[in-house]
Amino acid sequence: MQKLMLLGDEAIAQGAIDAGMSGIYAYPGTPSTEITEYILQSKEVKEKKIRAGWSTNEKTAVEGALGMSYVGKRAMTCMKHVGLNVAADAFINSSITGANGGLIVVSADDPSMHSSQNEQDSRFYGDFAMIPILEPSNQQEAYDMVHYGFDLSEKYRIPVMMRITTRLAHSRAGVVQSKMREQNEIRLSPNPKQFILLPGNARKQYKTLLVNQDAFRKESEQSVFNQYIDGPDKKMGIIACGLSFNYLMENYPRRISANPILKIGQYPIPVDQVRKMYDECDSVLVLEEGYPLIENHLRGLLNNGKQIKGRLDGTVPRDGELSPNLVAKALGMEVAEAKAIPSIVKNRPPALCKGCPHIFSFNAIKEAMNGTEKGHVFSDIGCYTLGFMEPYNAIDTCVDMGASITMAKGAADAGFLPALAVIGDSTFTHSGMTGLLDAVSDNSPITVFILDNETTGMTGGQTSAAHGRLESICKGLGVDPAHIRVLNPLPKTHEENVQVIREEIAYQGVSVIIPRRECIQTAARRLKTMKQTKEVTN
Amino acid sequence: MQDKMKKDIILAGVGGQGILSIAAIIGTAAVKAGYFLKQAEVHGMSQRGGDVQSNLRISNDPIASDLIPVGKADLIISVEPMEALRYVPMLSSEGWIITNTTPFINIPDYPSKEDLLKVIEEQHYHIKLDAESIAKEIGSVKCANVVILGAATPFLGLSYEQIEDAIRVMFGRKGEEIVNMNLAALKAGNEQAKQQIKLIR
Numbered sequence: 206m207q208k209l210m211l212l213g214d215e216a217i218a219q220g221a222i223d224a225g226m227s228g229i230y231a232y233p234g235t236p237s238t239e240i241t242e243y244i245l246q247s248k249e250v251k252e253k254k255i256r257a258g259w260s261t262n263e264k265t266a267v268e269g270a271l272g273m274s275y276v277g278k279r280a281m282t283c284m285k286h287v288g289l290n291v292a293a294d295a296f297i298n299s300s301i302t303g304a305n306g307g308l309i310v311v312s313a314d315d316p317s318m319h320s321s322q323n324e325q326d327s328r329f330y331g332d333f334a335m336i337p338i339l340e341p342s343n344q345q346e347a348y349d350m351v352h353y354g355f356d357l358s359e360k361y362r363i364p365v366m367m368r369i370t371t372r373l374a375h376s377r378a379g380v381v382q383s384k385m386r387e388q389n390e391i392r393l394s395p396n397p398k399q400f401i402l403l404p405g406n407a408r409k410q411y412k413t414l415l416v417n418q419d420a421f422r423k424e425s426e427q428s429v430f431n432q433y434i435d436g437p438d439k440k441m442g443i444i445a446c447g448l449s450f451n452y453l454m455e456n457y458p459r460r461i462s463a464n465p466i467l468k469i470g471q472y473p474i475p476v477d478q479v480r481k482m483y484d485e486c487d488s489v490l491v492l493e494e495g496y497p498l499i500e501n502h503l504r505g506l507l508n509n510g511k512q513i514k515g516r517l518d519g520t521v522p523r524d525g526e527l528s529p530n531l532v533a534k535a536l537g538m539e540v541a542e543a544k545a546i547p548s549i550v551k552n553r554p555p556a557l558c559k560g561c562p563h564i565f566s567f568n569a570i571k572e573a574m575n576g577t578e579k580g581h582v583f584s585d586i587g588c589y590t591l592g593f594m595e596p597y598n599a600i601d602t603c604v605d606m607g608a609s610i611t612m613a614k615g616a617a618d619a620g621f622l623p624a625l626a627v628i629g630d631s632t633f634t635h636s637g638m639t640g641l642l643d644a645v646s647d648n649s650p651i652t653v654f655i656l657d658n659e660t661t662g663m664t665g666g667q668t669s670a671a672h673g674r675l676e677s678i679c680k681g682l683g684v685d686p687a688h689i690r691v692l693n694p695l696p697k698t699h700e701e702n703v704q705v706i707r708e709e710i711a712y713q714g715v716s717v718i719i720p721r722r723e724c725i726q727t728a729a730r731r732l733k734t735m736k737q738t739k740e741v742t743n
Numbered sequence: 744m745q746d747k748m749k750k751d752i753i754l755a756g757v758g759g760q761g762i763l764s765i766a767a768i769i770g771t772a773a774v775k776a777g778y779f780l781k782q783a784e785v786h787g788m789s790q791r792g793g794d795v796q797s798n799l800r801i802s803n804d805p806i807a808s809d810l811i812p813v814g815k816a817d818l819i820i821s822v823e824p825m826e827a828l829r830y831v832p833m834l835s836s837e838g839w840i841i842t843n844t845t846p847f848i849n850i851p852d853y854p855s856k857e858d859l860l861k862v863i864e865e866q867h868y869h870i871k872l873d874a875e876s877i878a879k880e881i882g883s884v885k886c887a888n889v890v891i892l893g894a895a896t897p898f899l900g901l902s903y904e905q906i907e908d909a910i911r912v913m914f915g916r917k918g919e920e921i922v923n924m925n926l927a928a929l930k931a932g933n934e935q936a937k938q939q940i941k942l943i944r
Contacts, residue, residue, distance in 0.1 A: 210774060212784075235786065319785075376783035376798075376809035379774065448809070455808035529812035543813045543832045547862050549854045550829045553757065555793040556849075665786075 211380045213373035214239035216344045217283075217311060220351030222249055225386045227278035227306070228256035230266035232635065233664035234285030235320045236374035237313035241283055242665070253388070259661075261670040262606070262635040263288035267295040270308060274364075275400055277392035279307040279355050286314040286325050291606065291636070293330070299364050300334035301402060301410045305394040307355035308364040315371050316494055316526035320663075322586075322605065324524065326495035331366035331472060335414055337421050338366045338472035339430065340447040344378040346430065346470060352383065357424065361417055362399075370494050372526065373448055422473045430470030433478045438463035441514075442486035443536075444479065444499060445469070449492035452532040474499060488512035490520065490535060494527055556591060562722035563589045565694035565702075566656055567599040569720075570625065572699075573706035577623065583616065585609035585637070587629035588662040588724075600627060607636030613651045614644045623710045626653045630671035631661040638678060641715070645683040650713040652706070655679075656694075658724035666727040679717045688712055694720040748778070750900045751811040752799040753830045756822035757847045758792060761888035764913070765820065766797045768892060772901050772909035773801045783809040792849045794826055801900065820895045822874065822888050823847045824859045831866065840869040841895040841936070843887065868943070870894050872935045878928055886928035893932025897940065903933065 211219060218240045221229065231241040244250050244257045256273070260266035263284040273280035284292060289312045296310060312327035331338035339354050341347040347369065354365045398406050425431055443462070445453045446469045454460050465486060467478050483489060483503070488511055491500040500515035514520040520535045521527060533540050557564050566589075574581065584590060584600035585608060592599040602612060613626035628637050633655050644651055655675055661667040671678070679689050688709060692702045702720070709716035752769070756762040766782055773780050783798040798811045813833055819840045821827035827842035834840065842863060846856055863869055872894055874887040881890075889910070896906050907926060914922045 208774070210770060210780065210782075239786075372783060372809050375786050376781060377770070378781045378806070378809075379779065451807045451809065453807075455812060460807070528810055529808045530814075533812070541814055544834075546832055547828045549858055549862050550825055551850060551852050551854065553792065553794045553850055558792070 208379040208381055210377050211344055211348070212239055212375055212377050213341070213344050213347045213369055214313075214375070215243045216348040216380045217351055217367070217369070218243035218247075219380070219382065220348040221281050221309075222247065222253070222255065223382055223385045224352040224355050225279055225388045226255060226281055226355070227388045228270065228273045228280045229283065230258070230260050230269040230280065231283040232260050232263045232266055232288060233661050233667045234263075234288045234313070235664060236315060236369075236371040237283045237285050237288075237311060238664045238667070239374065240311060242667075255388075259667050259670070263292035264295050267292040267299065267310065270310075271295065271299050271302070271304075274304045274306045274308040275394070277306045277394075278389045281309045281311060281351075283311040284313070285321065286312055286327050287321060287323065287605070288312070289327055289330050290325075296330065296364075297334050298402060300336045300414060301407055302400045303362045303410065303413070304358050304364050305362065305392075305399070306389050307358040309351065309354045309358060309367055310364055311367045311369070313369050313371070313374050314495055317371075319371055322603075324495070326498060327366065327368045328472065328495060328498055331368065332498070334364075334366070335418060336363050336366055337424065338368055340368045340470050340472070341373065341430075342447055342450045342468065342470060344373070344376070344380050347373065348380045349383070350430065350470075361420065363414075363417065368447070370448055370526070418473065422476060425471045425473050425475040426477050428471040428475070431475045431478065432468040433481065434462070434466040434468070436463050436465040439465070439486045441488045441490055442467065442482035443490045443492065444482065445492045446494065446499065448494045449527050449532065452527050452529045453492060455529040456533045456536060456538060469499070474502065479503070483511065486511075488514060491515040492521065492527060492532060492535070554594060556594060557588065557597075558725055560725050561588070562658055562694040562720060562724070563592060563656055564597070565696060565699065566654065566692075566720040567592045567597045569692070569694070569699055569702035569706055570627070570654065571597075571599055572703045573710060574623070574625075581616075581621070581623055582625045582627060583609045583613040584626070585628040585632050586663075587632050587656075588658075589627060589629055589656050590663075592627070606632055607640050610637050610640035610651070610653055611643060613653070614640065614647070614649045617649045617651050618647075622650060624649075624651045625710070626651060628653065628655055629662070630655055630657040630659065630675060631669040633675070634670040634678070638682060641679065641684070641717070642682050644715050648714050650715075652709050652712075652716045652718065655717060655719045657719050657721040658727075659721070660724045660727045662724050662726070666724060666730065675719055684715050684717050688714065688716040690716070690718045692718060692720040694722050747802075747804065748900055749802040749804070750800070750818065751816045752801070752818045752820060752899070753811065753816050753833055754797040754799060754820050755826040755830055756795060756888075757826065757849070758795050760822045760847065761885075762795060762797060762820075762822060765888050765892045766799050768889075768906065768909045768913050769799060769801075769899060769901070771912055772905040775909070776901060776905055778803055779806050781806045781809050794829060796826075796830065818895065818898050820891060822891050824856070824863060824871070825854065828859070828862055838868065839898050840866050841891060841898070842869065842871050843874040843891055844871050845873060845875045845887075870936050870939045872932065874932065877931045877935070881927045881931060882924050886925050889925045889928040890932035893929035894936035896929070896933050897936055
């Protein structure tokens with residue numbers, strides 16, 4: 206079969222199409238976004254009538270996928286690592302209900318926080334939910350694991366987690382497709398109580414989950430994705446998970462190691478194989494692309510067994526992603542000192558695009574706040590977070606999706622005024638609406654700016670659930686319509702915008718100001734497509 | 744047994760300068776020639792004026808790491824001079840830098856062009872060319888990235904014809920005029936490189 210050159214994300218997407226998935230539910234989040242984008246752009250998906258679309262947030266996405274699984278069809282849901290925090294309620298409880306049609310939850314982690322607030326490790330969540338986790342080491346495995354994952358999910362009637370990291374998600378390599386298979390028909394669960402988590406039921410379901418732990422472990426022991434590669438040098442055994450296996454092999458010119466290696470690509474941890482390594486070797490080096498989860502297990506609280514090397518003893522750095530060179534050092538190999546970057550090279554930090562509407566929103570806010578000391582602008586996650594950088598210095602906080610509104614309210618509750626919140630349109634529907642309701646219920650004197658660029662910008666311009674709905678949502682939540690103000694964020698409207706902002710800051714109740722102008726990137730792409738369509742029809 | 748072929752290439756530039764297009768052309772040629780390929784990209788910064796790079800690895804053996812180990816890159820292909828220097832730590836002692844000389848200035852503390860060129864000239868194996876001017880002469884500044892690719896062709900481990908074929912594949916649906924313009928851009932860059940290689944040797 207033809208070899209496709211696919212990103213890790215794309216390999217998962219194509220794998221899902223070929224494995225007979227009926228629907229994908231996701232919220233944009235780097236580095237997972239491309240999975241759903243690939244499916245949205247696929248002709249095959251339209252022909253096969255596979256449901257594909259962006260959800261309002263990761264929780265609604267997981268629940269949508271669970272709903273599809275409930276009726277017997279295969280579904281996938283995708284998010285970045287912090288998105289799993291948002292989806293956690295649905296995710297953890299889906300391991301108690303279990304699945305009907307195959308269900309795969311893909312979580313894409315970001316070690317080194319290339320574009321995230323932290324580098325949390327999603328394997329923790331899979332372990333917490335007590336479900337199998339699949340962690341590919343390369344693009345072919347990412348493709349193969351989808352078919353395997355749906356089968357595993359349907360065999361044990363349990364959601365399966367797939368965990369990837371940035372360097373695989375955004376790296377391209379050859380992938381061989383396997384045979385396509387059909388989607389499932391609608392078929393409800395043979396157990397009519399499966400999805401009801403009243404305590405009496407939930408206890409039974411939970412017992413089933415506990416009983417299945419042994420079976421999941423046996424599957425791991427036999428899994429083709431876990432490989433014990435024996436070696437004569439028993440001074441040290443090496444456990445390598447996911448991508449770290451690649452970095453390890455990169456350091457062996459003929460891909461042969463003297464030390465025994467255990468490659469782990471499926472969890473629960475294959476304990477028997479780990480025990481074999483621990484028994485036969487004097488020490489164990491653990492290489493994990495993420496938190497030292499396996500390392501911690503091996504070490505135990507008291508660390509009074511054999512020497513365990515990894516992040517916790519400084520053999521590899523405690524934080525950040527791994528690399529071939531870090532692994533080489535951990536192996537005790539000669540690593541030449543890297544040359545320094547010539548001092549003439551300056552940083553090019555990401556910045557707001559020239560002409561971005563957010564620039565003019567920030568300019569107006571700053572002028573309206575002239576004279577007030579810094580610290581009063583609570584912001585959120587999106588392109589506008591770049592308002593923190595020079596020369597804007599416009600915002601003071603950015604914590605998690607929707608926190609702008611609720612933190613502003615908390616500060617106002619404490620008497621710290623004025624309290625401004627700056628949030629994007631997509632972030633607002635994701636998790637800002639409930640915070641605004643809190644503020645309305647308390648009549649908090651906060652001023653909320655919903656920067657409406659009519660898109661989910663930072664992740665590449667996906668459609669925003671808020672589009673065309675912001676005013677009616679705010680009115681519906683109970684904001685006084687007289688204090689919902691729409692602005693046009695442009696240089697020529699600067700003076701009138703400043704005036705409106707001053708009025709609403711003075712108002713001692715909830716104000717919502719909506720600076721609205723389309724993102725210049727999505728606008729440019731839209732115009733280009735329109736031009737191309739015109740040329741074709743002419 | 745087949746000789747080991749491996750090329751570890753860093754492509755560099757600023758978002759929007761077309762380095763992923765160059766990566767795709769090389770990648771298409773390499774895959775057609777039967778080589779293994781891994782290409783790691785940086786996403787998202789391209790819209791926001793940030794530096795972008797791609798790790799492109801070609802080999803006749805299966806490739807392990809998606810990232811090129813520090814100090815093992817054979818080639819830096821850069822469409823921007825300051826970006827070329829950012830990856831100097833990645834380059835092996837025998838590695839080459841192929842770079843455009845036209846700065847992309849979108850930060851307040853961008854260094855002077857003369858200083859940049861001086862530092863580039865201190866790097867032992869380098870080829871530098873004003874890709875914008877060459878591209879304009881050919882017909883469009885948009886093919887500046889392909890001019891740079893042309894200068895890099897002697898170092899890719901692929902034949903010039905294989906790269907030309909890949910350009911035909913990649914740009915075919917845009918029409919014969921675009922294809923020919925890019926082929927001319929490739930040739931112009933290649934000529935520049937040949938002259939400079941002669942001088943170095």
